[in-house]
Amino acid sequence: MTTLAIVGATGAVGSVMIDIIDARESVPWSEIRLIASPRSAGKRLRVRGEEIEVVALSPEAFDGVDIAMFDVPDAVSAEWAPVAVSRGAVAVDNSGAFRMDPDVPLVVPEVNADQAHERPKGIVSNPNCTTLSMMAALGALHRAFGLRELVVASYQAASGAGQEGIDRLQAELAAVAGKGVGYRRGDVAEAIASAGLPPESPFNAPLALNVVPFAGSPKEAGWTSEELKVRNESRKILGLPELKVSATCVRVPVVTTHSLSVHATFENEVDVATAHQVFAAQPSIVLVDEPEAKRFPTPADVVGEDPTYVGRVRQALDFPNTLDFFVCGDNLRKGAALNTYEIAEELVRR
Amino acid sequence: MTTLAIVGATGAVGSVMIDIIDARESVPWSEIRLIASPRSAGKRLRVRGEEIEVVALSPEAFDGVDIAMFDVPDAVSAEWAPVAVSRGAVAVDNSGAFRMDPDVPLVVPEVNADQAHERPKGIVSNPNCTTLSMMAALGALHRAFGLRELVVASYQAASGAGQEGIDRLQAELAAVAGKGVGYRRGDVAEAIASAGLPPESPFNAPLALNVVPFAGSPKEAGWTSEELKVRNESRKILGLPELKVSATCVRVPVVTTHSLSVHATFENEVDVATAHQVFAAQPSIVLVDEPEAKRFPTPADVVGEDPTYVGRVRQALDFPNTLDFFVCGDNLRKGAALNTYEIAEELVRR
Numbered sequence: 001m002t003t004l005a006i007v008g009a010t011g012a013v014g015s016v017m018i019d020i021i022d023a024r025e026s027v028p029w030s031e032i033r034l035i036a037s038p039r040s041a042g043k044r045l046r047v048r049g050e051e052i053e054v055v056a057l058s059p060e061a062f063d064g065v066d067i068a069m070f071d072v073p074d075a076v077s078a079e080w081a082p083v084a085v086s087r088g089a090v091a092v093d094n095s096g097a098f099r100m101d102p103d104v105p106l107v108v109p110e111v112n113a114d115q116a117h118e119r120p121k122g123i124v125s126n127p128n129c130t131t132l133s134m135m136a137a138l139g140a141l142h143r144a145f146g147l148r149e150l151v152v153a154s155y156q157a158a159s160g161a162g163q164e165g166i167d168r169l170q171a172e173l174a175a176v177a178g179k180g181v182g183y184r185r186g187d188v189a190e191a192i193a194s195a196g197l198p199p200e201s202p203f204n205a206p207l208a209l210n211v212v213p214f215a216g217s218p219k220e221a222g223w224t225s226e227e228l229k230v231r232n233e234s235r236k237i238l239g240l241p242e243l244k245v246s247a248t249c250v251r252v253p254v255v256t257t258h259s260l261s262v263h264a265t266f267e268n269e270v271d272v273a274t275a276h277q278v279f280a281a282q283p284s285i286v287l288v289d290e291p292e293a294k295r296f297p298t299p300a301d302v303v304g305e306d307p308t309y310v311g312r313v314r315q316a317l318d319f320p321n322t323l324d325f326f327v328c329g330d331n332l333r334k335g336a337a338l339n340t341y342e343i344a345e346e347l348v349r350r
Numbered sequence: 351m352t353t354l355a356i357v358g359a360t361g362a363v364g365s366v367m368i369d370i371i372d373a374r375e376s377v378p379w380s381e382i383r384l385i386a387s388p389r390s391a392g393k394r395l396r397v398r399g400e401e402i403e404v405v406a407l408s409p410e411a412f413d414g415v416d417i418a419m420f421d422v423p424d425a426v427s428a429e430w431a432p433v434a435v436s437r438g439a440v441a442v443d444n445s446g447a448f449r450m451d452p453d454v455p456l457v458v459p460e461v462n463a464d465q466a467h468e469r470p471k472g473i474v475s476n477p478n479c480t481t482l483s484m485m486a487a488l489g490a491l492h493r494a495f496g497l498r499e500l501v502v503a504s505y506q507a508a509s510g511a512g513q514e515g516i517d518r519l520q521a522e523l524a525a526v527a528g529k530g531v532g533y534r535r536g537d538v539a540e541a542i543a544s545a546g547l548p549p550e551s552p553f554n555a556p557l558a559l560n561v562v563p564f565a566g567s568p569k570e571a572g573w574t575s576e577e578l579k580v581r582n583e584s585r586k587i588l589g590l591p592e593l594k595v596s597a598t599c600v601r602v603p604v605v606t607t608h609s610l611s612v613h614a615t616f617e618n619e620v621d622v623a624t625a626h627q628v629f630a631a632q633p634s635i636v637l638v639d640e641p642e643a644k645r646f647p648t649p650a651d652v653v654g655e656d657p658t659y660v661g662r663v664r665q666a667l668d669f670p671n672t673l674d675f676f677v678c679g680d681n682l683r684k685g686a687a688l689n690t691y692e693i694a695e696e697l698v699r700r
Contacts, residue, residue: 149669170532173528177524177528178520182605183605185654209603210604211505211604211648213611214646218642222641223664246668250676252603253602254561259563261600289572291572294564296562296564298562298563299560300537300555300556301536302535318593322596324596326563326598
């Protein structure tokens with residue numbers, strides 16, 4: 001008798017959590033409880049053939065809950081995950097509220113599943129979607145070769161900024177398509193304004209027919225929150241507090257699925273054939289790497305898929321013990337809902 | 351009395367060459383000759399208010415020409431640049447035919463103008479557009495700090511694949527806009543096919559609502575021609591045959607203007623304030639770097655502009671003597687027509 005709660009059940013990631021639960025052959029839950037803000041309470045959602053009424057977030061909503069998955073804003077998690085714990089649940093949280101708390105493990109099951117079981121605060125954190133999109137691949141390579149340095153540039157999808165981000169990108173695309181813009185400074189912004197879209201955008205610049213080298217919020221010395229998360233979370237998940245990391249996070253006009261160009265330097269010698277074997281041996285990775293046939297992963301081929309796709313694996317020509325590669329992962333699935341659910345499965349497995 | 355010829359005058363880059371010549375306050379040319387393939391011969395184009403008839407490519411077309419700028423396919427340059435030289439012209443070539451020839455200088459005027467005057471074959475090469483997009487910035491930093499290592503990820507525009515690339519992107523955008531695609535594997539490709547676009551694409555994958563980690567042709571050990579050009583041309587332009595370079599070249603759904611995320615390691619200590627001064631002192635660079643105000647360069651703000659735009663300058667947190675930054679440059683202007691014309695101006699200046 002195990003009860004799972006989804007907190008934020010009516011949100012974008014919550015919906016994907018329900019999709020994932022629906023698609024599982026079997027689930028270990030005797031009850032699934034859907035929790036959301038008061039304005040979503042009373043909605044009825046179908047989960048594994050059963051209609052479930054969404055209940056409002058309250059302390060009592062967690063009574064009898066064993067595992068509570070949270071996908072809500074940082075401040076809501078900060079307040080309510082401890083409440084869930086005080087009512088006897090383990091909280092698996094996909095906000096940024098607890099990720100860097102030394103008493104909260106940050107877990108990617110195929111990398112550091114054991115850590116999910118050492119949780120002094122009763123909370124397990126799910127990493128940021130950008131970090132997660134490359135972590136299955138990096139974890140596998142680290143076990144094989146010993147990771148030392150990481151230089152990363154991202155190609156991040158609009159859905160990383162939530163439903164608002166997706167809606168903005170689709171509206172901008174409709175505004176620019178067929179308008180013959182992209183040829184002179186500012187014509188994309190003019191087409192977007194002419195279509196009546198508000199100047200405020202979650203991306204701080206046009207995203208259609210553009211790329212935006214800024215994701216998250218500004219932090220110290222010119223770095224963004226997103227770039228620091230990639231550094232700090234990679235170090236914590238891999239247990240490498242001295243890992244050298246430089247990340248540049250860039251938004252691209254893709255709906256869902258983050259991609260990363262990764263330049264990774266290892267303690268030991270590397271070669272492409274061995275790296276291919278390492279990737280092929282990891283069930284959560286799909287290797288698509290046939291450059292002669294022009295086969296490589298792209299986000300449009302990965303969206304909606306659970307695995308991390310890896311390709312363009314090259315041995316660096318000038319840097320010893322270094323691989324360059326390209327990775328694509330659905331930021332709403334492995335990057336959010338799927339990994340959170342896999343942590344819940346890991347918790348109930350023991 | 352100096353005669354300039356434009357070979358490939360009716361192409362995409364040739365048109366930009368004419369725009370640049372039109373916009374110059376004064377030009378040192380007593381005659382401008384327009385040369386193209388026989389099927390374009392007889393067309394009349396207006397240059398600085400004068401109508402000029404395009405003549406067909408022939409040995410005689412170069413008689414009396416002092417400087418001939420070429421923007422034609424590699425094989426055409428390989429055959430015809432030496433013909434122009436044999437008729438007394440200096441050839442400034444924007445193909446890949448001669449770039450790595452040790453007897454042909456590869457010139458970016460603000461970096462290595464002197465080399466334009468040592469040309470044993472009478473030919474000066476213009477670099478590849480991806481390399482060029484970052485070279486003004488790298489040249490300035492190299493003079494200040496001594497460049498040693500370069501890790502680069504590109505965000506390359508469709509126009510890098512010529513007019514065919516631009517047309518494909520615009521047609522794909524029209525096919526996917528308002529269709530509610532980008533949410534599941536393959537739906538973008540289906541929308542493109544449904545719109546009647548041929549499956550063959552210059553990008554080997556959908557480019558609308560996607561990014562494509564492959565540009566150029568497959569070369570040894572999984573590298574692409576484009577990635578090797580970034581490495582080899584950077585070394586040659588900067589005069590650093592031992593420069594360590596790893597590049598990953600990725601196409602993005604932008605019409606024109608290449609962007610690059612650059613991780614550059616130097617011999618000497620670096621800091622952001624000094625780097626800002628170095629960029630500010632270079633007339634061909636515009637610095638847009640106010641992260642707190644969310645001001646940074648994006649391709650939509652740079653297309654059609656001559657300067658290289660630089661922003662997101664950060665001192666690497668974990669790598670000594672290293673800067674991370676983002677750069678945008680119009681690949682048809684500084685990346686092609688403008689730099690070629692600036693080489694021609696440099697040649698006539700002495």
